[in-house]
Amino acid sequence: MAPATVVFDVNETLSDLRPLTDRFTELGAPEHLSSLWFASTLREGIALAAAGDYRPFAEVARETAQDLLAPYTSDEDAPDHVIRGFLGLPLHPDVAEGVRRLRAAGSRLVTLSNGAASVAERLLGEAGIREEFEYVLSVDDAGIWKPASGAYAFAARVCRKEPGELLMVAVHPWDLHGAARAGMRTAWIDRDGRRYPEHVQAPDHRVPTVGALAELPG
Numbered sequence: 016m017a018p019a020t021v022v023f024d025v026n027e028t029l030s031d032l033r034p035l036t037d038r039f040t041e042l043g044a045p046e047h048l049s050s051l052w053f054a055s056t057l058r059e060g061i062a063l064a065a066a067g068d069y070r071p072f073a074e075v076a077r078e079t080a081q082d083l084l085a086p087y088t089s090d091e092d093a094p095d096h097v098i099r100g101f102l103g104l105p106l107h108p109d110v111a112e113g114v115r116r117l118r119a120a121g122s123r124l125v126t127l128s129n130g131a132a133s134v135a136e137r138l139l140g141e142a143g144i145r146e147e148f149e150y151v152l153s154v155d156d157a158g159i160w161k162p163a164s165g166a167y168a169f170a171a172r173v174c175r176k177e178p179g180e181l182l183m184v185a186v187h188p189w190d191l192h193g194a195a196r197a198g199m200r201t202a203w204i205d206r207d208g209r210r211y212p213e214h215v216q217a218p219d220h221r222v223p224t225v226g227a228l229a230e231l232p233g
Contacts, residue, residue, distance in 0.1 A: 016233035017120035018200075022170055024161075024185035025128035025135045027053070028204060029225075030104040038100035044087040052097065055079045060129060061189070064160040071155060072130040073098065102134060106142050107206070113225025118147045120229040125150045127170045127183075129160050150174070162193020171199075184228065188215045195219075202228060 023029055036049040056076045063070055080094035090096075117124060124147055126135050132153040139145040150173055154160050157169035171178045178198035185191050191201040192215035202220040203211065211217060220231050 017117055017122045017229045018182040018202075018231055019121075019233050020123045020125065020174055020176055020180060021117060021182050021184055021228060022125045022127050022174075022194075022199070024183075024187065024190050025126050025138065026130055028184065028186045029106055029110050029126070029135075030138055031107045032104060034104060035097070035100050038097050039084075042084060042088045042090065042093050042096060044084055048083055048087075052076075052080055052083050055083065057129070057187075060160045061162065064163040064166075067159075069154075069159050072128075076101070102137065104138070106138065107225075109206070109224040109226060111142050111144050113228065114144050114147050116226045116229045122229070123174075124148045125152060125170065125174060125181075127152045127154070127161070127166065129154050129166075131155060161190055162196075164193065164197040167194050167197035167199055182219075182228075182231070184225075188212050188218075191218050192216050202231065 032053060036046040039048045040046055056079045059075050059079060060072065077094045077098055080097045084093045114124065126148060128135050130153065132151050135151045136145065139148060152170055152173060154166045157166045159165045167178060171181060174181065181199045182202055183191060183194035183199045184202045184204060186204050188211060191203055195201050195216045201218040202222055203218040204225065205221055205223060222228055
C-alpha cells in the first residue's frame, strides 16, 4: 500500500532548475550563479523565518538576483528576466508519470511550497497533472517559510490530519529536517546519488524517483 497522504515540495523537487542557467548566461553572468541565486534566496527566506518574519518568495528572489547580477549587467530588467525564467521551468522527467502512479495506488497528493501557489499551479497545469493534487499550498498562507514548524502545521490543518499521518517529500535535506521536527514522516528524492548530510535528521525513506514512492508502506 502506498503512503496515504504525500506532501511535495515544489521548487527543485518537482521543477527542474537546470534550464535557469541560460537566463544568467544571457545576462553575461557565469552558469554557477544560477544555483547560487536559488541557494541565496532560500538562505534569506529561511533567515527571516528564524527571526519570526516573512516576506514573499518573489520579493526575496528578485532582490537576491539584483545583488548577484550587479557585477555583470546594468540592465534594470535583469532580475525580472531571471524571475520569468524561474516561472517557466519544466518538471523533472520522472515527475508526471510518478505522480500518476501514486494516485493510481491510492495516495492523496498535496504540495507545500515556499513559493507562490500560482507558480505550482502553472507548473502542474502545463504538465497535465494538476487534477492529481487535492491541494496546492504555499507558505504565503502559513505566514512563515519552511523549515519553520508553522509551515508544516499549516499543511496538516488543511489536510485535516495529524503531522505524523503525512509524508513530506523533497530533495532538500533542510526541508525534511524541518518536517521531521514538526512530526511528519519524510522521504528524500535522490536523483543523483548524493550523500545525505549527517548534521540533519536522516529521512525515513530514500528514493530515486517520484514513482518509487508508490512502493513505500502506507
